[in-house]
Amino acid sequence: MPLAPNYWSTLPLRKGVRILNRDARGLAALEKPVGTLSHPNKPGEEPRSLLTCPYDEKRECFHWPRETAPDGSVIREAGELFLMNRLDSATSGVLLVAADAELARVIRGQFAKRGVSKTYAAMVFGVPRTRRDVWEDRLSVKKKGGQIRGDTHGHIESKSEMRHLGTRAGQPAVSLIELQPSTGRSHQLRLHCQRHSLPIVGDATYGDFPRNKAYAKVTGVKRLLLHSFHTSVRYHWEGRDWEFEATSPLPPEFSIV
Known part of the structure; x- marks a missing residue:
């Protein structure tokens, strides 16, 4: 079904959430601020979520009624928006969404096949030993009382590439690193x-x-300094191959100058 002409401009986005990029097939990237939930985890959390409307956990999509x-006069037509991936509420940056159920299935397939490239930036205490490294650790992840907790003494394989971008000297030293996860485990980075x-x-x-x-x-910065900086995906749709990418600029807290 074709999207309403004003579909994207009338999305019930939470304040601070913005569209970074979208294509003609219905794939889009949203920028999630710190403290915003990727989706509500329980009743009453809709106002804190990416979209301020009900969320279908089984179908992994937001949905809203026609509004007049x-x-x-019509303010907003009824619609749906499918969530492709998630970020912790404390993490900011790029999230992919799709306006079409079949397209959502295709993009989720790319995530499952590790066909989506994601790049994060993190400010860390200390200085990496090498400019580049590949981190492979076995994790364990448990969910208790709605909270996820993990450690590095488990059996779940995980892999991330690390690149050291620079260090701000001081006590302690703080470094800016780039992280590219090959696997998508909870709290992996x-x-x-x-x-x-x-x-x-x-x-x-x-x-x-x-x-x-x-x-x-000293700095007044109290947030988790982890940011989903860039995401790209190639996908096949209606007989053609397409490529989509989006970038969320680094917040000022990530400066090492």
Whole structure:
């Protein structure tokens, strides 16, 4: 079914969420701010989510009814938006969404086949030993009381490529690194950084708590400094191959100058 002409301009986006890019097939990238949920996890969380409307957990899609003004004019047609991937509420940056159910199936297939390239930026305490590295660790992840917790002493394979971009000298030194995960495990990047003695600044679960507190006191920055910077995907649709990409600029907190 064709999208309503004003589909994208009338999405019920949460304040601060914006469209980074979209294509004519119905694939789009949204920029998620810190503190925004990828989707509601329980009733009442819709106002804190990417879209401020109900979410179908089984179909993994947001949905909203037709909305009209008192004079009968249409404000927004009924619609759906399918979530392709997730970010922790404390992580900012690129998220992919699709406006078509069949397209969503295709893109999810690319995620399953590791056909989606994702690049993150992280500010970490310390200095990497090498400019580039490949981190392969076996993780364990548990969910208890709605909270996810992991560690690096498990059996789940995980892999990320790390590139050191620069360091800001000081006590402690803080480095900017680029991370490209090959696998998509829960809390993977945060656990990898912890395992390799480069805890992410502001990580309240796996980080260095005394240094987090001291850094926040000096800089005023209290967020997790992990940002989904760039995402790209190639996919086959209606007899043709397409490529889609989106970039979310680094927030000012990631400066090493």
